[in-house]
Amino acid sequence: xxxxxxxxxxxxxxxxxxxxxxxxxxxxxxxxxxxxxxxxxxxxxxxxxxxxxxxxxxxxxxxxxxxxxxxxxxxxxxxxxxxxxxxxxxxxxxxxxxxxxxxxxxxxxxxxxxxxxxxxxxxxxxxxxxxxxxxxxxxxxxxxxxxxxxxxxxxxxxxxxxxxxxxxxxxxxxxxxxxxxxxxx
Numbered sequence: 001x002x003x004x005x006x007x008x009x010x011x012x013x014x015x016x017x018x019x020x021x022x023x024x025x026x027x028x029x030x031x032x033x034x035x036x037x038x039x040x041x042x043x044x045x046x047x048x049x050x051x052x053x054x055x056x057x058x059x060x061x062x063x064x065x066x067x068x069x070x071x072x073x074x075x076x077x078x079x080x081x082x083x084x085x086x087x088x089x090x091x092x093x094x095x096x097x098x099x100x101x102x103x104x105x106x107x108x109x110x111x112x113x114x115x116x117x118x119x120x121x122x123x124x125x126x127x128x129x130x131x132x133x134x135x136x137x138x139x140x141x142x143x144x145x146x147x148x149x150x151x152x153x154x155x156x157x158x159x160x161x162x163x164x165x166x167x168x169x170x171x172x173x174x175x176x177x178x179x180x181x182x183x184x185x
Contacts, residue, residue, distance in 0.1 A: 005059060005066040007040060017041050020051055020070060022059050040073060046117055053079050078107055
C-alpha cells in the first residue's frame with residue numbers, strides 16, 4: 001500500500017480550505033484518510049499553514065510520499081530540513097545536538113522572515129489606506145470649493161441685479177423732493 005501526504009479540500013465555493021492528510025494513494029481526494037496532520041488556508045496573506053510537524057516527520061521517515069504542494073509546505077515549515085538532518089544523524093554524519101542547533105537557527109531565521117513579511121504587508125496596507133484618505137479629503141475639499149464659488153457667483157449676480165434697481169429707485173427719490181420743493185417755492 002502506497003501512502004501519500006496530500007491535501008483534502010473543504011470549505012465553500014471559491015473559499016477553499018484544505019486539510020493536510022495522510023491517505024492511501026488509491027483513496028479519493030476528499031475520501032477516506034488515515035490521519036489528519038493539519039490545515040492549509042491559502043486565502044490569507046501569507047497563507048496559513050498549521051501542521052503537526054512531529055507527526056509529519058514520523059510519516060516521512062516511515063516512507064509516506066508527499067505531493068508536490070505538500071512537499072513545498074513541509075519545506076516552508078522546516079519538516080523536510082528536519083528529515084534531512086535526522087537522516088544525517090542516523091547515518092552518523094552529525095550528532096543530534098548539531099542537528100538540533102542547525103534546525104533551531106533555521107527556524108528563528110524563518111520566523112524573522114515571516115514576521116518581516118507580515119509587517120511589510122501591514123505597513124503597505126496602512127500606507128494605501130492613508131493615501132486613499134488623503135485623495136478623498138482632497139476631492140471633498142475641491143467639491144466644497146466649487147460649491148463656495150457657485151454661491152459667490154450667485155451672490156454677485158444677485159447684487160448686480162439689485163444695483164440697477166437701487167439706482168433707478170434713487171433718482172426717483174431725489175427727483176420727487178426737488179419737484180415738491182419747486183412747487184412750494
